[in-house]
Amino acid sequence: MAKENIYILGIESSCDDTSAAILKNNSILSNVVANQKIHAEYGGVVPELASRAHQSNIVPVVHQAIEKAGIDKNDLDAIAFTRGPGLMGSLLVGTSFAKSLAYGLDIPLIDVNHMQGHILAHFIDEKDYKKPPFPFLAMTISGGHTQIVQVNDYFDMQVIGETIDDAVGEAYDKSGKVLGLGYPAGPEIDKRAQLGNPKAFKFTKPKVKGLDFSFSGLKTAILYFVQNETKNNPNFVKENIDDICASIQYTIIGILMDKLKLAVKQTGITHIAIGGGVSANSGIRKALKDAEQKFGWTTYIPKFEYTTDNAAMIAIVGYLKYLEKDFSEIDVMATARLKF
Known part of the structure; x- marks a missing residue:
């Protein structure tokens, strides 16, 4: 007889956030994330510091997730963990912990592709959230990844477009660094963009064939x-910061939407889901909502807590597996460098 309730512990440690979540079937009981503030001082993630912080954080984070869920570790049916892609040192901490705990509890171990986690986060049970039907197009946009994926079923996914160099999140962070903004710069650029004129300054969109990005x-x-501008006016950035941010954001969103439109044209699929840290961006969310009205798409935008790296998305993949x-x-x- 099949067990009525399945409890999955998800562990995410691919970059600089240590996270643990408990799922009861496909519903979240807890989703705990420990952020690492130290990287802000360096303007980017320092791999060695990240892996050390994971070692300090993982036990208390897992303990807190189990406690918040109101269960005992012996209630767990399986442990799902991020196998990759990500920073090797960070991944090793989560992998080693998951293997040890699964072995100790004598329960199944389930490895998860981080990128599949971002996509399948849409299948976490949430009140008033409509899940995308198959097939759908998923655009995963984060600090390390930019991809368009055709999703035919839970584990039948095909990458049909991806970045040939930098990810969109990296473009935000590097631009922010040039402007003297803190790390991560994406949320600050987004905030300032809402105050500026998106057409104040024109940046050329890169010409890349097909569905790939650059x-x-x-x-x-x-x-x-x-x-060039600061040579003529040393206060240029300070005086025009909102307009610069608005113009950068307008260009980036234009690049993403152009490729999405092409993907819809090529596949005929009009159900569009987004995921990854950059999907928290208000400009991208608005552009997708506008596309619903203009092109008749149906868009699926996850809750903010499921956009950045988190263990809930790992746990849902674990449950489906x-x-x-x-x-x-x-x-x-x-x-x-784990692939799909």
């Missing part, structure tokens, strides 16, 4: 633009 040229163009009895061997290894 952001390195835009990043360089912004750097040269700021350098558990139903398929798709378990991992205890000798499974973390893989920094």
Whole structure:
């Protein structure tokens, strides 16, 4: 007889956030995230510092997730963890902990692709949230990734477009650094963009064939633009910061939407879901909502807590794999450049 309730512990440690979540079937009981503030001082994630912080955080984070869920560790049916992609040192901490705990509790271990987690987060049960039907297009946009994925089923996914160099989140952060903004710069650029004129300054969109993206040229163009303008006026950035941010955001969103429109045209799929840290951006969310009205798309935008790296998205993949009895061997290894 099938068990009525399945409890999954999800563990996420791919970059600089240590997270643990408990799922009861496909409903979240807890989702705990420990952020690492130290990287802000360096303007980006320092891998060695990240892995050390994970070592300090993982036990209390997992303990807190179990406690908040109101269950005992012996109630767990399986442990799902991020195998990759991500920073190797960070992944090793989560992988080692998950393997040890699964072995100690004598329960299945389930490895999860971080990018699949961002996509399948849409299948966490949430009140008033409509899940996307298959097939749908998923655009995953974050600090390390920019992809368009055709999702035919839970584990039938095909990457149909991706960045050939920098990810969109990196373009935001590097542009923010040029402007003297803190790290991560994406939320600050988004906030200031809402106060500025998006057409004040024009940045050329890179010409990339098909559904692939490129952001390195835009990043360089912004750097040269700021350098040239500040030669003539040392206070240029300070005096025009909102307009600059609005113009950068307008260009980035234009690049993303152009590729999405092309993907819809090529596939005929009009159900569009977004995921990843940059999907928290208000400009991107608005552009998608506008596209619903203009093009007749149906868009799926996750709750903010499921956009950045979190263990709830790992746990939902774990639950779906558990139903398929798709378990991992205890000798499974973390893989920094794990593909779909």
